[in-house]
Amino acid sequence: xxxDRSVVTMNGLILFAxxxxxxxxxxxxxxxxxxxxxxxxxxxxxxxxCTSFWGYACGNWSSSYVDNFQLVEERYVRAMIPVLSGNYxxxxxxxxxxxxxxxxxxxxxxxxxxxxVELPQELRSANSEWTTAVAKLRKYGLNGVFFEETVDVAxxxxxxxxxxxxxxxxxxxxxxxxxxxxxxxxLRSRYRKEESxxxxxxxxxxxxxxxxxxxxxxxxxxxxTELNETALRLEVSDVDYLRVMGELxxxxxxxxxxxxxxxxxxxxxxxxxSRTSTAAACINHMRALLPLGMNYIxxxxxxxxxxxDTPQLNEIFAGLRAxxxxxxxxxxxxxxxxxxxxxxxxxxxxxxxxxxxxxxxxSAEFFDTHYESANFSSSDFxxxxxxxxxxxxxxxxxxxxxxxxxxDVRSYYVNDDVFEARNAPYFEPERNTLTVPxxxxxxxxxxxxxxxxxxxxxxxxxxxxxxxxAFEHEGILYDAAGNESPIGLRIRQLxxxxxxxxxxxxxxxxxxxxxxxxxxxxxxAYDTFFGLDHNSQQLVYRPYGFDREFVxxxxxxxxxxxxxxxxxxxxxxxxMDDVRVNEAERNLHQFAIDFKCRQQSAPQSxxxxxWRPIGQ
Ligand SMILES: *[C@@H]1O[C@H](CO)[C@@H](O)[C@H](O)[C@H]1NC(C)=O
Ligand SMILES: *[C@@H]1O[C@H](CO)[C@@H](O)[C@H](O)[C@H]1NC(C)=O
Ligand SMILES: *[C@@H]1O[C@H](CO)[C@@H](O)[C@H](O)[C@H]1NC(C)=O
Ligand SMILES: *[C@@H]1O[C@H](CO)[C@@H](O)[C@H](O)[C@H]1NC(C)=O
Ligand SMILES: *[C@@H]1O[C@H](CO)[C@@H](O)[C@H](O)[C@H]1NC(C)=O
Ligand SMILES: *[C@@H]1O[C@H](CO)[C@@H](O)[C@H](O)[C@H]1NC(C)=O
Ligand SMILES: [Zn+2]
Numbered sequence: 382x383x384x385d386r387s388v389v390t391m392n393g394l395i396l397f398a399x400x401x402x403x404x405x406x407x408x409x410x411x412x413x414x415x416x417x418x419x420x421x422x423x424x425x426x427x428x429x430x431c432t433s434f435w436g437y438a439c440g441n442w443s444s445s446y447v448d449n450f451q452l453v454e455e456r457y458v459r460a461m462i463p464v465l466s467g468n469y470x471x472x473x474x475x476x477x478x479x480x481x482x483x484x485x486x487x488x489x490x491x492x493x494x495x496x497x498v499e500l501p502q503e504l505r506s507a508n509s510e511w512t513t514a515v516a517k518l519r520k521y522g523l524n525g526v527f528f529e530e531t532v533d534v535a536x537x538x539x540x541x542x543x544x545x546x547x548x549x550x551x552x553x554x555x556x557x558x559x560x561x562x563x564x565x566x567x568l569r570s571r572y573r574k575e576e577s578x579x580x581x582x583x584x585x586x587x588x589x590x591x592x593x594x595x596x597x598x599x600x601x602x603x604x605x606t607e608l609n610e611t612a613l614r615l616e617v618s619d620v621d622y623l624r625v626m627g628e629l630x631x632x633x634x635x636x637x638x639x640x641x642x643x644x645x646x647x648x649x650x651x652x653x654x655s656r657t658s659t660a661a662a663c664i665n666h667m668r669a670l671l672p673l674g675m676n677y678i679x680x681x682x683x684x685x686x687x688x689x690d691t692p693q694l695n696e697i698f699a700g701l702r703a704x705x706x707x708x709x710x711x712x713x714x715x716x717x718x719x720x721x722x723x724x725x726x727x728x729x730x731x732x733x734x735x736x737x738x739x740x741x742x743x744s745a746e747f748f749d750t751h752y753e754s755a756n757f758s759s760s761d762f763x764x765x766x767x768x769x770x771x772x773x774x775x776x777x778x779x780x781x782x783x784x785x786x787x788x789d790v791r792s793y794y795v796n797d798d799v800f801e802a803r804n805a806p807y808f809e810p811e812r813n814t815l816t817v818p819x820x821x822x823x824x825x826x827x828x829x830x831x832x833x834x835x836x837x838x839x840x841x842x843x844x845x846x847x848x849x850x851a852f853e854h855e856g857i858l859y860d861a862a863g864n865e866s867p868i869g870l871r872i873r874q875l876x877x878x879x880x881x882x883x884x885x886x887x888x889x890x891x892x893x894x895x896x897x898x899x900x901x902x903x904x905x906a907y908d909t910f911f912g913l914d915h916n917s918q919q920l921v922y923r924p925y926g927f928d929r930e931f932v933x934x935x936x937x938x939x940x941x942x943x944x945x946x947x948x949x950x951x952x953x954x955x956x957m958d959d960v961r962v963n964e965a966e967r968n969l970h971q972f973a974i975d976f977k978c979r980q981q982s983a984p985q986s987x988x989x990x991x992w993r994p995i996g997q
Contacts, residue, residue: 382599391611402614405823411928412824413832420939421826423946430938435959438942448947450804453823457668458661460683461675465664469682475745476677482752483667483674485759486769490655490663493762498647501767507639511630512595514639516602522653522770522798523646525549527565528619529627530603531798532777535595535614536579537861539811540788542780546587548572548619561633565626570793572622580620584613591620593627604778613781614618653800654766668802668820670769673794675802676738676819677748684736684819689829691735694817694844697734697837697909701845704909709992723860727813727851730861733844736819737803740791747792752777773798806843808850811863815847825943832925837910838940846902848888852992854882883933884989888964895955897991899965903941904993905967910937913994918974934975938966 407415409687425440433440442448448534463469465487474480504517515527524530529549535541548569556562580590588596588610600608617623630638653670655662668675680687705728708722716724739747753975755772757765776796780788806817821827827840850856857873860866872878882893890896911934922932931939945958955961966972968988 392425404828407830409830409832410927412828412830413835413925416825416828416831416835416940417928420936420943424939424941430976431973433959433963434938434972434976435945435962437956438939438962439946442843442946449826449944450947453820453826454665454804454924455661456680456823457683457820458664461664461679464678464682473681475747478749479674479752480675482755482757483671483678485661485757486667486671486765487660488759489757489762489765490666491658491660492762494658495763497921498650499763500643500646501771504643504646509639511597511633511635511638512599513602514635514642516599518642518772519603519768520771521646521649523642523772524798525551526554526642526645527630528623530599532781533616534788534811534863535581536616536865538823540790541614542783542786542788543581543614543616544616544781546615546623547577548622552986553643559634559637561629561638562641564629568622568625568629572619572625575621580617582615582617584608584610584615587615587617590626591617591623593624593631603774604782606782612786614786624924650766650770653770665802666800668819669799670738670773671752672796673739673748673751676736676794677789679819680738684822686829687735687821690827692821693829693836694733694840695733696846697841698815698844698924700837700909701841701848701905702728702731704905704913705848705992707913708905708992708994713990713992713994714872714875714881716872716875720868720872723866723872724852724857727859727861728848730813731848731851732812732814734814734816735822737795738815739794743791778918806847808847808856809863810851810856810859813851813859813861813863815844817843832927834925834936835940836911837906838937839944841906841909842902842941842944844902845905846898849898849901849905850894852901853894854878855894878991881989881991885968885991887989890960890964891956892954895961896964898975899961900968900989903965903969903992904990906941907937907971908993911971915971916974917971932975934971938972938975942966959961 397596404412404415420438423439423442425437428436428440430437465484467484469480501521504521507514507517509517518526519530526549529545532542533545535543558726563611582590584596584600597610600613636642651900653666655666664675706725709725709728713719752772754775755768757768773796780786790812793812795803795807802820803818804820806815806821808815827836829836851859857878858865858869860869882897885896885900886893911917917934922934924930924932924934928936942962945962956964966989970988972978
């Protein structure tokens with residue numbers, strides 16, 4: 382058992398080390414007490430919970446140096462370094478070639494950090510037609526310079542791979558060094574204002590519709606094979622922009638275009654490469670760039686509580702799903718029978734995954750050969766980095782070469798263009814799947830030995846939030862199979878649905894969908910734990926055995942907020958953490974009761990609820 386002193390008063394880094402070594406041997410009561418200590422260490426009692434709940438629950442986090450994501454990342458790194466350095470049980474290794482590749486990559490990364498960027502051989506001497514040049518660099522991950530090209534699934538068929546083409550999101554990355562850049566910048570500003578329609582075309586149709594761009598050259602170079610032009614499907618946006626851009630680039634100086642593309646690739650290489658040459662930075666870099674290899678190895682050799690975690694997570698998830706089902710029984714939004722059926726079918730179809738990995742029944746052979754086309758050396762990091770970027774683009778495009786461009790769901794995992802791996806759970810509407818990264822399954826975010834109130838308030842909220850993404854104004858458009866559906870669109874247009882959206886925007890928000898997921902996720906998790914007809918005013922709570930001060934509903938709110946304590950990455954696509962916590966609690970009307978806030982607001986201000994039955 383950890384003594385009070387060691388956890389509460391020692392400085393943060395020592396606290397990390399201690400908890401890493403000692404957590405594994407703790408009992409259920411001890412781990413719950415440790416959770417309480419983390420909560421208490423973050424508390425700032427000078428702030429009134431009713432005034433700013435985040436300020437109260439998290440206001441003191443910096444004095445104990447605990448940042449939840451940093452903590453789980455450090456543990457991940459610490460566990461993976463020895464494995465990638467060769468300390469693992471060889472008998473258990475079912476994918477030795479994958480392991481060899483990953484170890485080589487890691488070794489070169491820690492030993493050889495080149496100072497200047499050297500371009501891949503095939504890019505050094507070129508004088509290509511511009512679409513060929515763009516495709517050559519696209520192979521190494523460069524995207525969105527003149528247009529953005531990604532592989533996704535068809536809007537109406539989530540099992541069919543398509544190419545999406547559109548104008549890049551940002552104009553800021555165009556430096557007005559060359560003439561074509563200045564003109565392109567102006568072009569984008571002009572066309573950005575226009576509402577763009579998405580066209581669904583074959584490659585043949587694309588070539589006819591936008592002849593200003595040599596698409597055949599582009600795809601031949603990118604895919605290194607001759608394509609069937611009536612079989613490849615594309616979803617194309619910003620058609621007018623693409624036409625004018627094609628004309629502009631045809632007229633431009635090829636040498637200058639290529640030089641510009643190469644400087645952009647160098648910038649991309651720098652972003653992909655970890656800033657330092659530490660082993661920890663290499664692990665995080667590999668986690669983003671080579672997700673399948675890292676996830677497989679972590680799952681095989683580090684993640685040891687899957688068998689305990691899985692049934693628990695399934696149970697929390699089943700509880701949330703059942704509660705959402707009760708919400709639907711009350712039918713607050715007054716959906717028609719068809720619409721209710723659509724929502725219910727979708728709800729029942731949501732899949733939960735621990736770890737961004739393919740189907741668990743897939744063979745070890747799949748893992749062993751998946752990175753076969755990449756050639757990693759144990760000494761040349763620059764070479765490896767290009768190989769890894771090349772591999773990623775190749776794997777992303779591979780489904781296009783399958784018969785009927787079919788996506789194989791058994792081997793599916795997320796392999797997108799990121800340089801920082803995802804730590805937090807996410808929902809994919811096209812797959813109707815909620816994934817919890819394995820790195821997230823660690824104390825203090827989750828531990829199977831924690832008291833259920835901790836698991837239900839933090840993981841329950843997270844799963845509730847992600848589940849709610851299926852039913853906000855963007856997610857609702859996708860049906861249970863991940864296809865866009867007119868029924869979803871009609872639900873979104875309902876006056877009751879629109880009123881709920883409006884309510885959630887009474888105070889400013891960076892992202893409406895995140896806010897809706899927060900509100901509904903917290904309400905769902907709370908109702909699932911305490912029951913739908915719960916009234917904490919009428920119940921007498923006694924503190925649990927592991928804590929003498931707080932009663933259950935208070936602990937629930939505090940541990941929910943605990944997730945948001947710390948130096949989370951600068952909010953991208955979310956409101957700041959304090960806003961998220963305060964707004965979500967303000968819209969759960971039991972919160973004011975649980976903390977005995979003086980009811981200043983009128984009784985009719987029940988908060989914004991979308992799916993929750995009226996009066997709960
Ligand atoms: C903040 O935490 C420190 C150390 O845990 C504690 O000594 C201090 O009283 C706390 N401050 C507040 C305002 O709660
Ligand atoms: C290898 O791992 C085992 C078990 O984790 C550990 O006991 C041992 O000290 C490690 N050996 C080296 C050389 O790091
Ligand atoms: C999807 O839409 C495309 C174009 O709009 C159409 O050609 C195709 O048949 C549709 N597929 C399905 C499965 O409905
Ligand atoms: C190209 O694809 C079309 C439609 O999918 C198919 O009918 C045709 O046989 C294919 N052609 C070749 C040469 O494979
Ligand atoms: C294209 O640009 C390069 C480098 O700026 C220059 O040397 C070359 O003469 C230009 N070519 C033409 C045809 O203008
Ligand atoms: C693999 O990369 C090394 C350079 O690190 C190179 O010497 C070797 O020829 C490459 N092998 C293949 C098959 O590409
Ligand atoms: Zn979200």
